[in-house]
Amino acid sequence: MKLNLKRAVVGLTMAVCLFSLSACGAASKQSEGIDADMKAQLEQIPVASYLELYTGLEDKDTEQMRKSLTKKDEVAALAEGIDSWNNVKGDLGSFVSASDSVKLEESKDGYSATVNTVFEKRNMDFTVTFDHKLSKITGVAFVPEYNIAEKMEKAGFNTLMGMGTVFVVLIFISMLIGCFRYISIFEEKLLNKKNVAEIKVAVEAEPVFIQPLAEEDELKDDLELAAVITAAIAASEGVSPSGLVVRSIKRAATGNWKKA
Structure with a gap:
C-alpha cells in the first residue's frame, strides 16, 4: 500500500509538471474566455484520476497520504481536500463512475475543471482548480447533489x-x-455579618480590672510606725514600752474619730 501511495503522488506530480511546461506560452494570452490551446490542455488533465486518489483511500492510510502530498508543493492542496472528502463520503456511498465531459472555467485565480461523478447514493460534482500556468493545484471541491x-x-x-x-x-x-x-x-x-463580627470583637475585648483598695490594710512590716504607736500607748497607760507587744495595726473607721 505504501508503494502504491508513493506511485500515485509521483504520477500526479509528473502530470502537473508536463501540463505546466506546455502551458507557459498560452498562459499570458488575455481573452474573454479560455482560448483553444489552453482549453485543449485543460481537457487533457485527468481530473477523474484525482478523485480516484480519494475514493481508494482507506482510513488507516489517511495520515500517510496527507504527509506524502504535503511534501510536494504542486499537489499540497490535495492533502487539504482529505478532510473535505471525509465529511461527504458518508453521504455518497461507493464510487460508480465519472463522466467523460469536463466543465472548464476561468477566474482571476486560475482555471477550474469540474467533472460529474456517480456514486451509490447520489451524484457529485468534483472540481479541481489550477493556477494560471497549470503548474500547481490550488484546491479541490466536493459538491454532492x-x-x-x-x-x-x-x-x-x-x-x-x-x-x-x-x-x-x-x-x-x-x-x-x-x-x-x-x-x-x-x-x-456579608457586609452586615462583617459589622456584627467587628462589634462582637470590640465587646469581647479583654476588660480592664481595677484592684479595689482593701478596707483593712495590715501594716505588719512597718516597724517605725509600730514603735511610735507602742511608745504612745505606754505613755498613756504609764507603763514601760517593753511590756507592750504590737501584733497588728488596723485602720479605724473615720466615723469613730468624729465621735471622739
Whole structure:
C-alpha cells in the first residue's frame, strides 16, 4: 500500500509538471474566455484520476497520504481536500463512475475543471482548480447533489440549530440578569455579618480590672510606725514600752474619730 501511495503522488506530480511546461506560452494570452490551446490542455488533465486518489483511500492510510502530498508543493492542496472528502463520503456511498465531459472555467485565480461523478447514493460534482500556468493545484471541491427534501431537511436543521443556540444564550442572559438582585442581597448579608463580627470583637475585648483598695490594710512590716504607736500607748497607760507587744495595726473607721 505504501508503494502504491508513493506511485500515485509521483504520477500526479509528473502530470502537473508536463501540463505546466506546455502551458507557459498560452498562459499570458488575455481573452474573454479560455482560448483553444489552453482549453485543449485543460481537457487533457485527468481530473477523474484525482478523485480516484480519494475514493481508494482507506482510513488507516489517511495520515500517510496527507504527509506524502504535503511534501510536494504542486499537489499540497490535495492533502487539504482529505478532510473535505471525509465529511461527504458518508453521504455518497461507493464510487460508480465519472463522466467523460469536463466543465472548464476561468477566474482571476486560475482555471477550474469540474467533472460529474456517480456514486451509490447520489451524484457529485468534483472540481479541481489550477493556477494560471497549470503548474500547481490550488484546491479541490466536493459538491454532492441533494434532492429538494434533503436540502429542506438540512436547511431546517441548520435553522433549528441557529435559533436554538440564540434562545439558549438569551435564556442564560436572562437568568444571569435575574441573579443580580440576589447578588446584592448576598453582598448586604456579608457586609452586615462583617459589622456584627467587628462589634462582637470590640465587646469581647479583654476588660480592664481595677484592684479595689482593701478596707483593712495590715501594716505588719512597718516597724517605725509600730514603735511610735507602742511608745504612745505606754505613755498613756504609764507603763514601760517593753511590756507592750504590737501584733497588728488596723485602720479605724473615720466615723469613730468624729465621735471622739
